[in-house]
Amino acid sequence: MIQVRGLTRRFGDTTVVDDVSFEVPPGQLTGFVGGNGAGKTTTMRMVMGLLGLHGGEVLWDDRPITDADRRRFGYMPEERGLYPKQKVLDQLVYLGELGGLAAGDARRTAQRALERFGLADRAGDRVEKLSLGNQQRVQIIAALLGEPQALVLDEPFSGLDPSAVDSMVDLLREETARGVPVLFSSHQLDLVEQLCDRLVVLRAGRVVAQGTVEELRSRGPARLRLVVDRDAGWVRDVRGLHVVDVDGPVAVVELAERPSPAADHADVRRALLTEGLARGEVVELAEVRTPLAEIYREVTA
Structure with a gap:
């Protein structure tokens, strides 16, 4: 379980994340929603250790999270982190090895995922030759390599066509079925409503509502x-x-x-x-x- 307790982050005199607390339970999809500038991406970066904290803490299973824990998280940033000149499969193998997979295992896992997303025939292409939607698919595959123990995904459905959304949904359901906690942000509220076990709603850096969809409806x-x-x-x-x-x-x-x-x-x-x-x-x-x-x-x- 990912536990966020009182996270606070300032940029200059502006507080962009203000005493944010929530949990991402194991085996559940937790949707993170809010308008532009609400603080979602900043919060996710703090969870992943990419930004320092000005207050609060992040816990993993009731203890302070470590860098070793985070290395076993699958993370998909809002600003994509792919190397445009590198070939798709080579890049996925490299990222899988960074996540602790043996080269052969990383290659087999990446090839299966590319087939699932309809990209098997693009495995030898450079990333920059792909459409933005297909680059998004590759980024998703990278986040899911190596059986991550948690997933933190910033706008994973952005730019995906309906068939890719379906593939992504199936993959996330498979991850939660094995007990993985999943936190993802999205502006597609209809999709969030369809998928999520829980919701966390941010406004101006503060949590204004959280719970199941039915709890929020109540x-x-x-x-x-x-x-x-x-x-x-x-x-x-x-x-x-x-x-x-x-x-x-x-x-x-x-x-x-x-x-x-x-x-x-x-x-x-x-x-x-x-x-x-x-x-x-x-x-x-x-x-x-x-x-x-x-x-x-x-x-x-």
Whole structure:
């Protein structure tokens, strides 16, 4: 497990990471999201020991992390670190050896990964001859060489086409299946919502929300969609409800006030069914799942 405790980093008089704390549990994908300048990349660089700390600490399994620990991490920087003049396979073998693999093992592992990403026929090409998307694929392969004990990936899906995204997702799932903690940043909130076990949301260098997607959803209003067999305008008169929208027989509502964290969809459902069934047939009553993008806007506003 990667444990971040009170990380702080300043550049001059500007604090860019301010008392940031979170955990990346084993076998889970933890999404790191926030706007440009929120402090994601700086935090990742501190986790990897590439930037000094002005406060806080990074732990690995409840003890201070060491350089030896970090050498067994797979790291993918935001600014790609490939050698443009070197051939793809030769470079991957070299990077694998730096990570502790024997040359033969590094070559076999790299060749399998290149095949998986559809790059087997480009193994002898110089990196600079590849498209930016294919360079991204090579960088991902480099981070995954040598069975890393943790992964820290800064925008790993940037520039990938849908098939490469699918391959990347499969690879990450394989890593978490063997217990690897994975921290990755992304601006693609729909993908983060689909993949992540946990989320950490940064704004202006501070953590403003963290937890599972469902835990973050529970912070917001409990909304339900009601369909009845006549006009649904009567929902405006139901005490304790706020009407988000009414369109003929369809209404979207939420609790006007949330008296406690336990007040949820059951309270909304109870109020609607009591009144709705008294007035006529309730055709449908279903939860409205709040998109992650809306949750993100709310916590970073």
